[in-house]
Amino acid sequence: MNYAQTYPIGNYHDTRTATTTAIAPPIKRVCQLDAKAKGRKRSAERQTQISTDSNVANGFLKCMFLPKLKETKTLQACNKSVKTERDFFQSLSKLAEHYQIAPMQTQQYPYPYNMALAMSDMEEKLKQKVLDWEEIRLVQDNKKTYFVSEEHYNTGSTLFYIPVASLYRMLHNRKRKTTAHLLLSVCTYLYHIANVPYYRQEDSYLYWMYEMMNDWVEQDDYTDDTAVYLAEISQAEYIGNYMEQRIFNRINLTIFEQRIHGFKAKDDFDRACLAIAKEAFALYHTYPNENVFRNAKPNGEVSEEDMENIIGMEKYISFYADHKGWLTETLIESVNNEIQEYGQMEEPIILKQFDGRDITDNNLCFENRLFELLHRLSDILHAF
Known part of the structure; x- marks a missing residue:
């Protein structure tokens, strides 16, 4: 089961509206x-x-x-x-x-x-x-006729949320601690190099969403469930802060290759984690300076007035607290309700203009590999 796909974004349906305004302003x-x-x-x-x-x-x-x-x-x-x-x-x-x-x-x-x-x-x-x-x-346009080619990675209207509580539990499990160190290096790559947002960063979208849910609970009438809700929120904050300190440490990148070579897989779970680690390490060395937002563009025609009515990639790609419990259910529901108010979304898109200028050799190979990595990592952590 692909757990990354259990959280479809709202009722959003991908549209393919041809646009030229973002490519060449003088186009008629x-x-x-x-x-x-x-x-x-x-x-x-x-x-x-x-x-x-x-x-x-x-x-x-x-x-x-x-x-x-x-x-x-x-x-x-x-x-x-x-x-x-x-x-x-x-x-x-x-x-x-x-x-x-x-x-x-x-x-x-x-x-x-x-x-x-x-x-x-x-x-x-x-x-x-x-x-x-x-x-x-x-x-x-006024001067010439030319082609524009569009290459587009379709994210499938999916929330790519990576639960750090699963990695936290894995680190505190003696049988899985070495495996957890492999995935810790993967998460450090995603955090520092791929630039995946972290929900305890105050400028992140999910930080605001978690804060909003905390306010709801505190301002609502006290019930038998209130203490449970507040405990889940407190735990999400504690685990998030603890794991960010571990993920932030760049030593995980320095010894990434060493961890891979020294790892001895004991079962299918270990082998799946090792395969993910190898792919993340390959991405790290092949694209040492590329992040997930490098080709983010609206997937349809957008006027300047509508720029605020777009789902940014930072809204559907992030580390988050856990994949189970009341807090997660409420978070996903709240995110979907919010995103339903938007008209379009950002996705990895490359536009190439064949009008005599130099043509970029850029492609979406990095995005294909990175999003597949996010899917596989999400599957593993949601299953633990």
Whole structure:
């Protein structure tokens, strides 16, 4: 069971709204060239005709049918000119070179069908080759036409909360103490390098949430359960402060490799923890300066007025107290209620603009490995 997925974020459903405002301020419009017809009404205007061989019946089963052009009117609005067509194929060539893809030759087809066909072909090849590829958009500003490619890691609307009380209990279990030291090094990596928030830090989102729940209990009428609730809150604070001191100690990083090499797994639980530690150590050495927020962007079009109506990644990635008890149930419910008020969320997104500028070689491999690590670590700690 993937415990990281037991806490879906609110009623949030991921949307995929194309945006260009965050990429290039002078953009005037987006030229839709997508040749896929799914979910769209048939255009009243006929598409450009492509003549066929006279021997149609005999060759029918061998024919490759070309995609329909569904956005003829929008294309024509992008200024039917030699410069537009030239910019399109120059940008497409740069995009193909960057992703090391051989583009389809479409010069034999008339404008604008040649562009729609080339874009449809490139989309299919990107989908098959590029991990986390989301879409390409054709953008036209005052000066040129060019492609923008989006790579997007979908977090699945999940709360990636890591319970430190489980690690606390493991450290105080003689049979699991050595195993706990392995995971302690993992958590130190996540704390210092990956920059995962910690709930006892006053600037963290969960610090405020725990404080709010404490205020609720203290201000509510006293009942038989009040003492139990206050005890859980007090324990969450104590364990959180204790474990932060242990996790904060960078000696856990210094001897991380030594702990891995000296560890002797006794059962499946130990072997799972060792595999997590090895992956965290590999991430630490491969990406020594990268953190989980490095590519955080809104996953849809956002105006300046709506920037506050976004779920920041710090709200769904964090260390927290425990995975069981009244306090946890109330916390998850409160987080979900709060997040339901938001319209969009931040996720790891890379936008690459093929307009003649240097193209970043950045990708989402780090995010893929890190979020998988968070899932596995959460599974282990929730099971203990």
